[in-house]
Amino acid sequence: MEVEGRRVLVVGGSGYLGQHLLAALARSDDGGERTYDLAFTHHRPIPPQELVEAISPALHFQVDLQTGHGLASISEKFGQPDVVVNCAAMSVPRACEADPEAAMATNMPSSLLEYLSSFNSGRDYLLIHLSTDQVYEGVKSYYKEDDQTVPVNMYGKSKVAAEQLISETCSNFAILRSSIIYGPQTISPVAKSLPIQWIDSVLSQGQAVEFFHDEFRCPVYVKDVVNTILALTKRWISGAEQMQLLLNVGGPDRLSRVQMAEAVADFRGYDHSLIKAVSASSVDRGVVSPADISMDIGRLIQILGITPTSFKDGVRSTLEIHAS
Template identity: 65%
Template sequence: MEKTKVVIVGGTGYLGQHLLQAFAGDRYDVAFTHHSPLYHLLLDAFPHFSAFPVDIKTGLGFHSISQEFGQPDVVVNCAALCIPRVCEQDPDSAISINVPFSLVNWLSSFQTNKTLLIHLSTDQVYQGIKSFYKEEDETLAVNVYGKSKVAAELLIRDKCQNFAILRSSIIIGPQTVSPLPKNLLVQWIDSVLQKGDTVDFFHDEYRCPIYVKDLVSIILKLIDRWVLSGDKQMRLILNAGGPNRLSRVQMAEVVAQVRGHDLSLIKHVSASSVDLGVVSPADISMDISKLIQTLEISPTSFKDGVRLTLQSESHPHILS
């Protein structure tokens, strides 16, 4: 049986690395793009995968993939400038990285429309003034990051024939094969509470965090559906969040309960009392019933996701 050819754009990032782990079996022929020195460790971990340096801003490097790897069946776009404060400070970079002009141009260069683009968007496309947004609700982002991701969705819907856009919430889960410099939410909460310091958490900012392996499963199911479909047509937008609507305080409390930390260390503050240098939407919790019905999945609860994350941190050699 012919292997499914998959290209992961942004393979050195958090989700990208978890996808590489999932693709390590023999069903897939995998290539990933990188724009960071982390990729050397990934080549050691996944010697069968091809790595291509690509500048997502200019598109330099995509042509090499066509020549050496060929037309992929599926491209998963994980590349993004995703720290809202950084996007606010450098809107030009946010637009040129987050709106994938060069990637879309590369896909349109193929003679046949047999490539599916799975694009990672964000819950920050929503305005944040109500609970449980649905996919068809208006996207009125309140910061540069969210606006760049709205623009990306519009570009893909306009220019791509086949796509699945996943509006991901905060992703929680174990550290990656090649550890990332940024703080991972659950690990960070655990480490600050472990020190015994009091920490401020927002009680009035709501999200639906998703366990990383659920997001990987969603992507694998979309790929299987695409490979098996005869007519090769997919135009999907899905909210990709977890099953629980939680404030930052509630997230911290779950970590504290799982680890036995002192709950009194968690100080409740309002998001409006802190200037983070960026407007943050208050409530971008998402209705995920379409995701559950379309892909027949049952997402991991936040508490179980926290348990699994912290278990894997104490057994870092377990990569399953």
């Protein structure tokens, strides 16, 4: 059943965050009728069948965000969305560095914004856009949203450009600067390596593994990112006035890769001697990586009342689900 005035479009819905978000949006608040009318876009010719079945009767559309091909059919078959969540991105920094043109073409949502600007119903929409902590330079701890953005790699630069374009083009938006997102596997397993599962896998082999001790992030549990998006969606659909938000979306803990590995080892009972601390400068990853882009999440907590999951609890939840 279509829910008038509550249409949500998830762009990049077959990716990691997109699938977790769609699963949450597909659930009803009270076990009755679905709260939202859903649609999602995917880049590959055929969307994951497991996902399609799990969130049925959501509509799905093949879209090329670089060219905009496929966007017009969304209006024809789904109508104008009230909330658009853009999860689509070229998000591997090394890949962005190797092909900067593709990174800009993918991460700058020009075709999406052009599509949204074509709406002539007189009804406003909200764009929720996923950005990154890599917009920050990485020379201090706990960046705030008002700090200057000085990205050191092409991934960060493409995301800063996207933020600027959105703020200049859209009347209503929420830009979410996310840290490393971790958590359980998706309904239809994604091909990319998931951080906690990867750490668990390499440590379980009983051989020493190197981890950086001098690169700091605020990894965020995927359900906290989903809850942030749900809170923004509910606020908008319930009749909120103009929304122009920029939020850091990270976890409550500032952690190095060594500390992340130690948390996994503590849960599994692995020997800490397997974790070998090395400097990030000792490895050539083909891309410059910011040293410390930990974030202050006070604004997120204050505005939306989100209480992010501790890394220890997030690791436990991730690996308990993984084991089951």
